[in-house]
Amino acid sequence: MSTTTTPHRWPRPAEGTWTEHYPELGTGPVSFEDCVSPEFYELERDAIFKRAWLNVGRVEELPRAGSYFTKEIEVAGASLLVVRGADGAIRAFHNVCRHRGNKLAWSEDPREETAGACRQFTCKYHGWRYDLEGALTFVQQEGEFFDLDKADRGLAPVHCDVWNGFIFVNLDREPRQSLREFLGPMLGGLDGYPFDRLTERYDFVADNNSNWKLFADAFQEYYHVPSLHPQQVPIAVRNPEAGFECAHFQCDGPHRVVSTGGARRWTLPPEFMYPIERATRSGLVGPWEAPDIGPVPAGVNPGGVEPWGISNFQIFPNVELLIYSTGWYLLYRYWPTSPGSHRFEATLGFHPARTVRERVEHEVAAVVFKEFALQDAGMLGGTQAALETRVLDEFPLNDQEILVRHFHKVVGDWVAEAGR
Amino acid sequence: MSALLPPEFEDLEPFAATWCLATEAERWERRMASSMNELHAFYDAAFPRIEAAIEHCDRHALDALPADVEHLLQLVHSLVLVAMAVEIFAQPKTVDSADAELHRVKEPLP
Numbered sequence: 001m002s003t004t005t006t007p008h009r010w011p012r013p014a015e016g017t018w019t020e021h022y023p024e025l026g027t028g029p030v031s032f033e034d035c036v037s038p039e040f041y042e043l044e045r046d047a048i049f050k051r052a053w054l055n056v057g058r059v060e061e062l063p064r065a066g067s068y069f070t071k072e073i074e075v076a077g078a079s080l081l082v083v084r085g086a087d088g089a090i091r092a093f094h095n096v097c098r099h100r101g102n103k104l105a106w107s108e109d110p111r112e113e114t115a116g117a118c119r120q121f122t123c124k125y126h127g128w129r130y131d132l133e134g135a136l137t138f139v140q141q142e143g144e145f146f147d148l149d150k151a152d153r154g155l156a157p158v159h160c161d162v163w164n165g166f167i168f169v170n171l172d173r174e175p176r177q178s179l180r181e182f183l184g185p186m187l188g189g190l191d192g193y194p195f196d197r198l199t200e201r202y203d204f205v206a207d208n209n210s211n212w213k214l215f216a217d218a219f220q221e222y223y224h225v226p227s228l229h230p231q232q233v234p235i236a237v238r239n240p241e242a243g244f245e246c247a248h249f250q251c252d253g254p255h256r257v258v259s260t261g262g263a264r265r266w267t268l269p270p271e272f273m274y275p276i277e278r279a280t281r282s283g284l285v286g287p288w289e290a291p292d293i294g295p296v297p298a299g300v301n302p303g304g305v306e307p308w309g310i311s312n313f314q315i316f317p318n319v320e321l322l323i324y325s326t327g328w329y330l331l332y333r334y335w336p337t338s339p340g341s342h343r344f345e346a347t348l349g350f351h352p353a354r355t356v357r358e359r360v361e362h363e364v365a366a367v368v369f370k371e372f373a374l375q376d377a378g379m380l381g382g383t384q385a386a387l388e389t390r391v392l393d394e395f396p397l398n399d400q401e402i403l404v405r406h407f408h409k410v411v412g413d414w415v416a417e418a419g420r
Numbered sequence: 421m422s423a424l425l426p427p428e429f430e431d432l433e434p435f436a437a438t439w440c441l442a443t444e445a446e447r448w449e450r451r452m453a454s455s456m457n458e459l460h461a462f463y464d465a466a467f468p469r470i471e472a473a474i475e476h477c478d479r480h481a482l483d484a485l486p487a488d489v490e491h492l493l494q495l496v497h498s499l500v501l502v503a504m505a506v507e508i509f510a511q512p513k514t515v516d517s518a519d520a521e522l523h524r525v526k527e528p529l530p
Contacts, residue, residue, distance in 0.1 A: 203526035209519075231508045231515065276503035279470050346522075356477035356485075359528065360496055366444070367500050370522050371514050378518030 010247040010261070010305075017399045018249040025405050029394035034411055035211035036388045041339040047418030048317050048411065049076040052254075053161070053168040053175070053182045055319045055333060056082060058347075060165070060199050061115070062090055066132055069115035070095055070105050075336040076171050080158055081105050081121070085132040090162060092169045093134050093155035097123040104130070104155070121155075130155050163187075165195050186252035187315060189299020190323075197293050198328060198349035202366040204373075205345050210380035212318060212334040212342035213411065214387075218376045219320050219332060220258060220312065220403040222246055228379060229372050232284055237271050248303025249402050254316035254410045256403045261305035264288075282361035284368050285309065289361075290326040291351040301325075314403060316410060327351060328362075330369070340384050346373065424491045428476060432469060432495060435462050439498040440491040444524040447501045451512050456505070463506045466499045482530075490530045497530075 013021035020027065034040050056071045068083035079095040081104060097104050102125040107114045120137065121130045129138035134155035142148065159170040161179040168179050180188070208215055218224065222244040230238060247261035266288040270278060277283030300323050301308045313321045320332040333345040348366055353359035397405050424436040439462060441447045451459065466473075477493050480486065485493060509515045 200528055201526055202524060202528075204522050204524050206520065206522045228516065274503070274507045275467065276500060276507055279467070280474075280500070344522075353482055353528070356480075356482055356493055356496075357474050359482055359493070359530075360474055360500070362528075363497050364500050366524070366527070367504060370524070371504050371508070374514045374517035374520050374522055377520035377522060378514075378516055381518060381520070 009245050019399050019402045019405065022251055022402070022406070025402065025409060029396045030405055030408055031393050032214075032387050032395060032408070033390075033393055034408060034415075035214050035384070036339060036390065038339045040415065041211075041336070043415045043419065044336070044411070045075050045077070047415040049073065049336070050171045051176065051414070051418065052317050053170045053179050054317075055166050055168050055315065055331075056080065056092075057167045058165055058195075059090065059162060059167060060196070060201075062167075064117065066117045066119055067115075068105065068118065068121075070113045071169075072111065072113055073171070073335065078158075078171055079103060080169060081155070082160070082167060082169070083132055087133070090160060090167055091134060092158040092160035092167075094158060096156065097125065097128055098136060098153040098155065099123065099126055099128050099139075164190060164193060183315070184253045184255060186250060186257065186299070186302060187255055187313060189297060189302055190313070190321075191299070192295075192297045193300060193323070194293045194296070195329070195349065198351055200350040200352040200362060202348040202350075202362070203346070204370065205343065206377060207337070207341065208344050208377050208380060209341055210384040211340060212336040213407065214380050214383055215334050215342060215344060215376070216314065216318065216320065216332075216407060217404045218380060219322075220256065220314050220407065221401045222258070222260065223398065223400040228375055232372065234271060234274055237269075244400070246400060247305040247308075250302055251403075251406050254414070256314040256406055257302060257311055258403055259301060259303050259305045259311045260309040261307055262309060264307065264309070276364065280360050280364045282364035284372075286324050286326055286328050286365040287350075287358070287361035288326070291358075293327045293351055296327075314407065317414075328365070340388065344377070424488065425495070426476060426488045426492060429469065429473065429492055432466055435465060436491060436495065438462070439502075440494045441498060442494060442529060444497070444501070444527055447498050448524075450498070451501055451505055454502075454512055456511065459502050459505050459512060463499065463502050466495065467503070470496060470499060485530060493530050 015021045019025055061069055062084040065084055065086045068081060071080040081093045081095040084090050095104050102123055103110050104121050104123055105114060127140045131137050136150045136153045159175050161168055163179055225244045226242050246258050248259040250257045265285050281288045300311055308325050311323050315321060318334045322330040328350045331347045335343040337343055350362045353362055423433055424440055425433055473492050473496050477489050480489055505512050
């Protein structure tokens with residue numbers, strides 16, 4: 001496929017390349033018009049964000065009956081209220097009072113998300129009350145209304161389901177697929193992974209000046225790593241010619257995964273690590289020692305990579321779930337806020353630290369994560385700005401960037417499908 | 421002023437008022453507001469002590485650290501953040517981060 005003479009480190013599909021293993025992807029240059037066009041952004045609202053299942057949180061965020069959080073999904077024009085009912089079930093509603101349309105749950109700023117616990121929801125405006133299952137239970141001066149039946153005026157429900165502790169919503173009137181069907185067999189292979197034991201969380205948020213897909217793109221290929229993140233290797237042992245070859249790529253419906261493998265960082269000679277990594281036994285790829293989190297399903301490493309490092313699952317449309325062989329995970333969400341901007345959310349989940357040493361290991365991982373994510377975030381404003389010149393509209397992608405190719409094709413397919 | 425750190429770590433006391441900070445947001449702000457001379461001074465004094473500091477903290481349960489020990493752990497957290505600037509980037513700000521920000525909004529304490 002190219003003139004390189006470097007032998008591949010990892011076995012490839014029979015076709016010789018990952019991309020050609022999925023012939024519907026083609027191998028030609030791609031357009032990123034979908035990241036700059038205001039018209040396309042308008043189409044994405046309905047075609048993607050009002051049709052796909054969207055992850056909005058974890059069950060641990062709703063520990064008991066009455067626990068709730070709100071979720072603003074600007075691209076779908078929705079404010080959601082996600083709550084655990086008295087029966088323990090998690091439900092989602094539009095965060096809108098049925099009386100005069102006031103936002104039901106909010107604190108100081110109606111655009112800001114909020115969370116807490118309560119026995120019922122009371123509208124600030126006229127005091128209408130709703131129970132934890134969304135039923136309208138109290139109307140002030142009910143007798144003054146005309147033909148008001150409280151049973152018809154419960155909070156407007158939103159389809160909500162839970163997969164391995166991850167709470168998903170679907171804003172479609174009637175979802176075309178159940179959550180399980182939507183996630184498909186590859187993500188189903190993660191069933192039983194002990195996410196519920198990785199409850200020590202570090203959460204991050206950022207507003208970023210790039211289209212939501214551009215940030216996702218930066219995290220679904222490793223081709224950029226030697227160039228944008230040279231500091232991941234200490235300068236004394238840095239090889240400017242070094243490339244990065246991933247061990248396994250796989251597409252399943254609208255979803256994708258890339259796995260890495262190879263010698264673990266801490267098994268390399270000491271000069272390949274920074275002093276702080278050696279001192280804390282943690283660093284770029286997290287803690288060196290994996291906690292005992294019990295058995296993990298084979299599906300976390302769908303390519304059977306050995307030695308396996310990371311599997312980076314891209315859950316369509318806007319979630320990345322990155323699982324480390326050392327028993328912790330990262331979750332990213334990209335929420336569009338305009339054609340050229342999005343809100344980025346990141347969570348790191350670890351087994352709760354039992355000692356100060358373990359807490360410091362997690363701190364190092366969280367600190368290193370931020371440094372290198374800032375490099376991605378910083379650069380993408382430049383990508384957005386240059387793409388918006390629209391001087392160019394076709395860009396070559398290599399085999400290591402197959403998931404970028406797949407992502408933009410799926411987005412285009414969903415938009416085209418919704419337009420039919 | 422009374423000491424913030426355990427007596428065994430009185431050599432780090434000059435840095436305690438500056439770097440015993442509870443949250444990453446405070447530590448990040450302090451790193452950005454510091455000169456490389458200041459970051460080096462802290463790093464050079466504290467890095468050789470990190471093993472001893474972690475061992476000292478680990479004589480206590482993580483959820484029941486006495487105040488001075490909790491300060492010591494906060495100092496270790498700061499050292500981790502400062503090590504990025506000293507060992508990796510040779511400047512307080514992440515190289516090539518342009519105008520990007522990333523706010524840690526939830527974390528375990530301490």
